[in-house]
Amino acid sequence: MIRSIRGRLQWWYGAVYALSIIVFGCLVYWRADRDVNERATLQAVSTAQYLDVSLRTGRPGPMRDGRPGNPPDFNLRDDQHGDHFPPDFGMGRLPPEFQFRPPRDRRPDLGPPHDRRPDQLRGSDQPKGPPVRKGPVEPRLPPELPGDNSDGPRPPIDRMEFAIWRHDGSVLARSGGAESNDLPDLQMPAGSGHPLQITRGDGFIEAAMLGPQEATIVVRRPLAHDMAKLHRFGFQIATMAVGTLVVGIVGGWWISGRIVQPIQMISETAAQISATNLDRRIETRHLDQELVQLGTVLNGTFERLENSFQRLTQFTADASHELRTPLAVIQSQTELALSQPRSAESYQLTLETCLKSAERMRSLVDGLLLLARTDSEYSELRKETIDLRSVAEDAVAQLQEKAISVGIELECAAPETMVGVSADVRFLLQVPINLIDNAIQHTPSGGKIFVEVKTEGNDAVLSVRDTGCGINAEHLPHVFERFYRVDAGRSRQHGGSGLGLSICKSLVESHGGTINCESKVGEGSVFVVRLPLVNVGE
Amino acid sequence: MRVLVVEDEPDLLRTIAQVLREDGYAVDEAADGQDGLFKARSWEYDAIVLDLLMPKLTGWQVLEQLRQTHKTPVLILSARDGVTDRVRGLDGGADDYLPKPFHLTELKARLRAIIRRSAGLATSQILVGELTVDTKTKTVTRGDTLLLLTPREFSLLELLAMHRGHVVSRTQIYEHLFDENEDSLSNLVDVHVSNLRRKLGKDFITTRRGQGYILHD
Numbered sequence: 001m002i003r004s005i006r007g008r009l010q011w012w013y014g015a016v017y018a019l020s021i022i023v024f025g026c027l028v029y030w031r032a033d034r035d036v037n038e039r040a041t042l043q044a045v046s047t048a049q050y051l052d053v054s055l056r057t058g059r060p061g062p063m064r065d066g067r068p069g070n071p072p073d074f075n076l077r078d079d080q081h082g083d084h085f086p087p088d089f090g091m092g093r094l095p096p097e098f099q100f101r102p103p104r105d106r107r108p109d110l111g112p113p114h115d116r117r118p119d120q121l122r123g124s125d126q127p128k129g130p131p132v133r134k135g136p137v138e139p140r141l142p143p144e145l146p147g148d149n150s151d152g153p154r155p156p157i158d159r160m161e162f163a164i165w166r167h168d169g170s171v172l173a174r175s176g177g178a179e180s181n182d183l184p185d186l187q188m189p190a191g192s193g194h195p196l197q198i199t200r201g202d203g204f205i206e207a208a209m210l211g212p213q214e215a216t217i218v219v220r221r222p223l224a225h226d227m228a229k230l231h232r233f234g235f236q237i238a239t240m241a242v243g244t245l246v247v248g249i250v251g252g253w254w255i256s257g258r259i260v261q262p263i264q265m266i267s268e269t270a271a272q273i274s275a276t277n278l279d280r281r282i283e284t285r286h287l288d289q290e291l292v293q294l295g296t297v298l299n300g301t302f303e304r305l306e307n308s309f310q311r312l313t314q315f316t317a318d319a320s321h322e323l324r325t326p327l328a329v330i331q332s333q334t335e336l337a338l339s340q341p342r343s344a345e346s347y348q349l350t351l352e353t354c355l356k357s358a359e360r361m362r363s364l365v366d367g368l369l370l371l372a373r374t375d376s377e378y379s380e381l382r383k384e385t386i387d388l389r390s391v392a393e394d395a396v397a398q399l400q401e402k403a404i405s406v407g408i409e410l411e412c413a414a415p416e417t418m419v420g421v422s423a424d425v426r427f428l429l430q431v432p433i434n435l436i437d438n439a440i441q442h443t444p445s446g447g448k449i450f451v452e453v454k455t456e457g458n459d460a461v462l463s464v465r466d467t468g469c470g471i472n473a474e475h476l477p478h479v480f481e482r483f484y485r486v487d488a489g490r491s492r493q494h495g496g497s498g499l500g501l502s503i504c505k506s507l508v509e510s511h512g513g514t515i516n517c518e519s520k521v522g523e524g525s526v527f528v529v530r531l532p533l534v535n536v537g538e
Numbered sequence: 539m540r541v542l543v544v545e546d547e548p549d550l551l552r553t554i555a556q557v558l559r560e561d562g563y564a565v566d567e568a569a570d571g572q573d574g575l576f577k578a579r580s581w582e583y584d585a586i587v588l589d590l591l592m593p594k595l596t597g598w599q600v601l602e603q604l605r606q607t608h609k610t611p612v613l614i615l616s617a618r619d620g621v622t623d624r625v626r627g628l629d630g631g632a633d634d635y636l637p638k639p640f641h642l643t644e645l646k647a648r649l650r651a652i653i654r655r656s657a658g659l660a661t662s663q664i665l666v667g668e669l670t671v672d673t674k675t676k677t678v679t680r681g682d683t684l685l686l687l688t689p690r691e692f693s694l695l696e697l698l699a700m701h702r703g704h705v706v707s708r709t710q711i712y713e714h715l716f717d718e719n720e721d722s723l724s725n726l727v728d729v730h731v732s733n734l735r736r737k738l739g740k741d742f743i744t745t746r747r748g749q750g751y752i753l754h755d
Contacts, residue, residue: 317620321591324617325547328638332553335642339557353549 005263009256014249021241029234036226037205041198044207044221047160048196051219055164056212160221167214203227262291270298278306318483322364322498326357333357367499370430371482374506381424381510385534388421388460389414392453395432399440407445410436414453419460420534423511431507431515434500435464435527442525443468460533465526471519479517480505504529539584539653539693540564540714544574544600545615546592554587554615557642558649562676562689564717571595575603582713583610584653587645590616590627598630605631611652615640650674657700664699666753669738671699678738685737690715694730698743698753707750 163174199206204222211217269282281302284295330353337350396412403410421428432451439449447467454461471479478484483498508515508529519525541563545551548569555565566581568574572594578586586604590597597614604610612634614627619637627635633652636645650673654662662674670679676692678685687695697714698706711727731751735743744752 317618320619321617324619324638325550328617328640329547329549329553331639332550332557332642336553336557336560339560339642353553357549 006253006256006260009259010249010253013252013256014245017248017252018245021245025237025241028237029230032233033230036223036230037200040205040221040223040226041207044160044205044219045196045198045209047162047221048207048209048217048219051162051164051217052209052211055215055217160219162217162219164211164218165216167216172215262287266291266295266298273302275309278302278309315482318498319364319368322483323361326360326364329357330354364499367503370427370503371499371506374427374503374510381427383422383424383511385420385422386425386428388419388462388531389453391423391425391429392432392451392462394429395436396451398433399436402437403440403449406440408440408443409448410440410451411448412451412453415455419453419455421460421511421531422534423531427507428511431504431529432462432464434504435529438500438527439464439466439468439525442466447524455533456530458533459530462529462531463526465524467524470521470523471517471525472521476517476519480515539696540566540581540717541585541587541649542566542568542574542577542581542583543587544568544571544578544592544597545587545589546570547589554642554645557646561646562693563649564693564715564720566718571597571600575600577718578604578608578610581718582710584656584714585611585613585649587649588612588614588632590614590618590623598626601627601630601632609656611656613645613648613652615645647674659700664696664702666699666702667742671696680738687734687737691730691734691737694727695734695738698751702753705746705750705752710750 161174164172166172197208199208203224204220206218206220208216208218266282266287269280273280281299282295284292284299287295333350333353337347392414393412396410400410436449436451443449443466449467450465452461452463452465454463475484480501482502484502504527505515508531511531513529513531515527515529517525517527539562541558543551543554543558543565545554545567546569551567551569555567558565563584566577566583568577571592574586574588574592575595578600588597588600592600595603597616601612601614604612612632614632614635615638616623616627616635617638624635624637633655634648636648650662654660654673662672664671664673668680669685672679673696676689678687678692678695693715694711697711708727715727715730731743731745742753744754746752
């Protein structure tokens, strides 16, 4: 199996090309062969007709433009008449009934020659045929007659032979080659009922027709020279075909090379792109349209790769920043405490600070792990049909104390009936907790947080609305990004890790839901979680 | 020596301020970039410790705006430890860059180093006549004799020694010796100067009336 595109292209192209050349050559040869045969047949037939007309009129063949036509290209061997042409067959002028009729006309079967009466030759089915005239009728022969008057040496041609029998079977006349004294081995066709009968033999064509006074005319057209010419022609065609095929295949190889070259260029560029130079792109300006498409698709992939790589780098930097800060607190605090003897209160303060930092690191690590888990696979989710109302109420109950301690009113509203969702309660509970916690952090004392559960169409909806400071429109698209902070200082004082909302988004999406946020600066924000509603009745 | 610490992490800010105060610095604190920039412009600090990721103004923005008017030595203290961040910080006008988490001893050494360099000194020891003022160990020796000074007295001597040959005004002394929270009485400087004269020698510090004090070589 050929694996390279170029090789396969070449193979298919070569095969189709060779096949079409072979078919074309065969068609040409067949056509030439048919032409040779048709021409030979025509020559034989027209010669027979010429002899027929000569027999009837005593004049040399049909008239063309008022002059006698060219004699057929054969030699008469007639001792009585010598080289005189037209030959006088001793029959004188034929009566008008014997005038020539085009042999191509369909005529009734006339039976054997000796049974025929001359008037039957007129053809009783053609009463409205050409009108009978006095004197010889201009016969309508095919315009071409064998032989020509061209000067100079003529190529060897196949000379025709003929023989004419009287109705009693005796030979009236027969041709003989100038170079041969042998009588042609023409036989009077047995039972030749047709006015014109064409026989194809091995290397010749014979035309037999019924002449005047039930004479039988037979003309043989040998094909030896024509066949030799035809074979030469065939050989030439074959030679040209092979030559064309070679040129075509070599040209095709070159063309396919040119087509494949940009693909190689693309693959080289793609191979050079690595983590350190993700900003490289495939040059599409000089490419063909199909390859521009490929290049654009690849460039788009590189673009996304670069973006996700940058996001990853940013995430790593942010994560390390968030981890380093509490670490720096612990390290400097302990170093300071150990630098000289201190009071018990001072050590206690140091330990409290360290504990606080350690807790912050723990929550951060927990958040990162949770994110990594929801990122990697959702297989850990043990989904069951749970009531979203109880999830919201649990979260509110957990955070009620914290809300009261900072002077915020936390309320929850839910419908009478169950709002079923398919979820893992361990993970889903984190969503309202994070949202409410986030709302508490951004709502000043005396504010209000309203948690609502309801159904909308096929969605179970959980919304958390606060009367906080709101989020500026420029920050709104980024609030679910990891470590994105609208105000870098604010949430840190509340112990936020910068991961809460992105964890919410990740969890909600792992449950097949959506989360979004609307906000007005100064009026507050609302976070809406939509999950697919599960019909409890089922 | 007076130092400004700009840091949005309260625990860290408190720790750094404490350790620097214990080391004899007068320390001002700023919890965000805006406050930090305001203070850095208001007083003449010997050095500034600057965090990068802060609310209101980032460390880079503070540095950029500060550098338009001030040459105060700046040490960036950041949890961002990437090479690009360090390069950006140093090229932005910072004199040093220390990534978190860090050792307090290293922070102190780096602070001493940038203060020393800004005064045009090569080592941590300043020779004034027979006296050797060691800014590293915070000690003053005459020959082999160790002279006992209070931290405040040492700071005053260090300040005068760093600017020796130049008149140091009373305002300058106030600015470099006391932090923003100290209720500095106008005669406090006089008390410290007379104490120094008593311990080091009467003619050691010359008073230029109406201008300030000067330490001759």
